[in-house]
Amino acid sequence: MAASSGGKKLLPEPSKGTSAASAHSSILRKSSSEKPVTEATGSGSKSSRNEDLHSVLVTSVLNLERLDLDLYSNEHSNRCTFTGTHHWVPRSRMLFGGQIVGQALVAAAMSVSENIYAHSLHCYFVRAGDPKVPVLYQVDRIRDGKSFSVRSVKAIQHGNPILICQSSFQRKMESPIHHQFTMPVVPSPNELLTQEELIQKYLRDPALTEKYKVGLTKLLAEEVPIEIKPINPPEYYRRVALESKQHFWVRARGYIGEGNMKLHCCVAAYISDYSFLRTALLPHFQYKVKFMASLDHSMWFHAPFRSDEWMLYECESPWAGSCRGLVQGRLWKQDGVLAVSCAQEGVFYVKPSAAESKL
Numbered sequence: 001m002a003a004s005s006g007g008k009k010l011l012p013e014p015s016k017g018t019s020a021a022s023a024h025s026s027i028l029r030k031s032s033s034e035k036p037v038t039e040a041t042g043s044g045s046k047s048s049r050n051e052d053l054h055s056v057l058v059t060s061v062l063n064l065e066r067l068d069l070d071l072y073s074n075e076h077s078n079r080c081t082f083t084g085t086h087h088w089v090p091r092s093r094m095l096f097g098g099q100i101v102g103q104a105l106v107a108a109a110m111s112v113s114e115n116i117y118a119h120s121l122h123c124y125f126v127r128a129g130d131p132k133v134p135v136l137y138q139v140d141r142i143r144d145g146k147s148f149s150v151r152s153v154k155a156i157q158h159g160n161p162i163l164i165c166q167s168s169f170q171r172k173m174e175s176p177i178h179h180q181f182t183m184p185v186v187p188s189p190n191e192l193l194t195q196e197e198l199i200q201k202y203l204r205d206p207a208l209t210e211k212y213k214v215g216l217t218k219l220l221a222e223e224v225p226i227e228i229k230p231i232n233p234p235e236y237y238r239r240v241a242l243e244s245k246q247h248f249w250v251r252a253r254g255y256i257g258e259g260n261m262k263l264h265c266c267v268a269a270y271i272s273d274y275s276f277l278r279t280a281l282l283p284h285f286q287y288k289v290k291f292m293a294s295l296d297h298s299m300w301f302h303a304p305f306r307s308d309e310w311m312l313y314e315c316e317s318p319w320a321g322s323c324r325g326l327v328q329g330r331l332w333k334q335d336g337v338l339a340v341s342c343a344q345e346g347v348f349y350v351k352p353s354a355a356e357s358k359l
């Protein structure tokens with residue numbers, strides 16, 4: 001059965017005979033502002049690549065199974081793919097950090113009352129996740145105050161923690177003190193190509209070497225449940241030192257709908273770790289990565305947003321050294337509101353790369 005907190009379902013409980021998606025859409029339809037999910041939402045590409053219109057992040061990846069009070073598993077809620085229990089695993093063969101953070105936040109959110117919302121989380125990735133086995137999420141209710149509640153979650157595999165995540169939730173509060181930076185001026189999503197369209201463009205280049213054709217074709221085949229539109233993507237074959245900054249539009253693949261801010265925060269946790277750490281590598285084209293992994297991940301949720309609508313991810317890396325790199329990110333809504341801030345440090349082991357061209 002899907003998890004619930006105090007009677008409210010953070011995620012649908014797929015009743016017998018109905019898929020999680022249809023149970024999910026019935027819950028969606030109950031909230032007044034939701035239109036029934038019958039047509040593709042957003043650009044045509046959203047439906048062309050989705051097995052159904054609901055985001056697999058919600059119907060599957062973030063739909064944990066409650067085993068006991070404050071104990072959850074992702075074993076039966078993830079659709080089986082080639083790994084058996086995890087929807088998508090990066091080529092590093094370690095569980096995707098964003099998946100573990102998003103699922104840990106789902107588990108924490110199940111243990112707090114309906115009227116408080118995630119405002120921050122801080123995690124350490126302490127062991128690589130094993131893509132061949134499911135993950136258990138154990139929630140520790142640290143404190144429930146008048147305005148704030150704090151939770152600690154351990155993601156566990158083979159009896160050991162792979163992630164420790166502290167998260168804090170706050171009751172809605174108004175304040176006369178408010179400011180934010182100004183959103184960067186960039187082309188809008190409908191002026192840009194998706195990552196897939198860019199890869200197809202590169203693949204049409206007759207001069208591209210076979211090795212890069214194979215790599216790009218593998219990338220195209222991955223079932224990443226996130227849509228991305230890079231801004232000023234470097235020419236794939238150019239080997240130049242770039243500034244340690246990148247901007248791209250990002251959203252969950254598929255439809256999620258209004259209503260459940262806790263859910264959108266969990267989806268944003270998943271999304272925020274994708275293509276984030278590589279920002280620190282952009283100036284160092286002359287090195288090839290032998291091993292890289294996120295060490296930690298922090299997020300601050302500032303304002304309501306929709307994780308299934310385009311948001312601008314402004315990423316920068318102010319520092320790298322001692323085999324580590326720091327990246328910072330801001331997720332902006334299209335109306336200029338700063339929705340989420342993120343930060344992460346990663347470990348890199350590199351070697352000089354042969355100066356072969358991609359053409």
Ligand SMILES: CC(C)(COP(=O)(O)OP(=O)(O)OC[C@H]1O[C@@H](n2cnc3c(N)ncnc32)[C@H](O)[C@@H]1OP(=O)(O)O)[C@@H](O)C(=O)NCCC(=O)NCCSC(=O)CC(=O)O
Nearest residue numbers: 090092094095096097125126127128129290291293294349
């Ligand atoms: C970060 C850690 C590896 C640090 O642990 P340790 O200190 O014990 O490990 P370590 O750094 O000594 O070694 C880690 C691996 O790097 C190799 N290694 C160590 N030193 C090296 C060097 N100088 N040059 C090349 N490789 C080196 C080791 O062989 C080892 O692989 P070997 O194991 O063979 O000895 C661990 O805490 C960890 O795995 N945390 C989880 C990280 C994670 O899963 N992040 C989220 C997903 S990553 C992600 O999301 C990015 C992505 O996938 O895209």
